[in-house]
Amino acid sequence: MKVAIIGSALSGNKGAAAMLESAVHHLTERHPDVQISHLSMYPRSDAELNNHSNVTVMDASPLRLGVLINGGALAWRVLPFARESIESGVPEVGALAQADVLLDQGGITFVDGRTKFLIYNVASILPALFVRTPVVKCAQALGPFKTAANRALAKALLPRMAAIVSRGAVTQEHLDGLGLTNTVAGADLAFTLDVTPADAAAADAKVDASFFAAGDVVGVSPSQVLRAAAEGRGEDYVQQIVDQIDYLTETMGRPVYLVAHSTRPNEKTHNNDLPVCRLIHERVASPERVLFPDGELSSQELRSLIGRCDLFVASRFHAMVSSLATGVPTLVLGWSHKYREVLDMFDLASWALPADGVDQATFEARVSELDAGKAQVRATLADRFPAVRAKAMEQLDVIDQVAGQKPANLD
Incomplete structure (x- = not known):
């Protein structure tokens, strides 16, 4: 063949x-x-x-x-x-x-x-x-x-x-x-996509795996696509994500895994979230509480790490796919119908928000609500994933x- x-x-x-x-x-x-x-x-x-x-x-x-x-x-x-x-x-x-x-x-x-x-x-x-x-x-x-x-x-x-x-x-x-x-x-x-023990070990070799030991990490995956759209509207996308992360670390007291889910070994921004993640990491209030692997990880390594999070905030589509596939309750800040129609398969479309319409107060309310209801969301993910x-x-x-x-x- x-x-x-x-x-x-x-x-x-x-x-x-x-x-x-x-x-x-x-x-x-x-x-x-x-x-x-x-x-x-x-x-x-x-x-x-x-x-x-x-x-x-x-x-x-x-x-x-x-x-x-x-x-x-x-x-x-x-x-x-x-x-x-x-x-x-x-x-x-x-x-x-x-x-x-x-x-x-x-x-x-x-x-x-x-x-x-x-x-x-x-x-x-x-x-x-x-x-x-x-x-x-x-x-x-x-x-x-x-x-x-x-x-x-x-x-x-x-x-x-x-x-x-x-x-x-x-x-x-x-x-x-x-x-x-x-x-x-x-x-x-x-x-x-399957993640093998070898994939998990490879991920451990590239990050400090102890960061996830307490089981309370919140993953955040920004998007260069959303950054470009926000800046086109005259908005400071980097500061928006910084404010969201600061709420997670300073108010909720949670460590954050900052995920660059699209990476290239240069400063070109097409298909590359590394530059925007670097800017975000430089501005956050407590960088020591934010794990940011500044480099390229494989799709399997990324899924292994995303699966260790307690909650996830996704703006990259396939970062969302990995969090859903690994049973992690997820809040989606998206820009297209492609996010909501996948969440619909899990009966979780209510956790999708349009990225261009989310202010800080809305983010704080929704991520706190997700945290409070995460047990039920996990159960729903576990129930629906085999069929998906x-x-x-x-x-x-x-x-x-x-x-x-x-x-x-x-x-």
């Missing part, structure tokens, strides 16, 4: 890494002979982090994807006599042409208000269509589709997907509004069906 994957990465956003790691793990478990071509937007750093012998990291950095891979795939389609030369010159096109299926793991695509990402959303799937490789859009948020450009592109391309796995009821409603018949209700594949994980696993059957494969372990 040959699989190509695009839209995720091992470096940068660790939510994307969790989706990729989960896909590789489960596909390899089901198909021991599977060969995976990972078309990465960060090929150099992903190659350094790749420890899977059956995964080949290929260069799908934005410019190469938009020009060479899309152009090469189109040439492959219209110039049959040149296909061998094209596949040799642009090996990513060859990998797509030879794949049984392309998995698009973009976490959120074809969404109004994200016009600048539309080009990448299209460029990620168009080459596979050119070379006639079926595309499965793995569980992700899509829509709404009200703006002209987004709606036109969605209506042109989404019906051509072999399957689209929605990540919640709101996304499914948006897809139904387009009249699509190729959709399947699912859940984020990152809910299936099972729903996430169902998309592997969709992938096998599209690829025309039967899992080896079901023979």
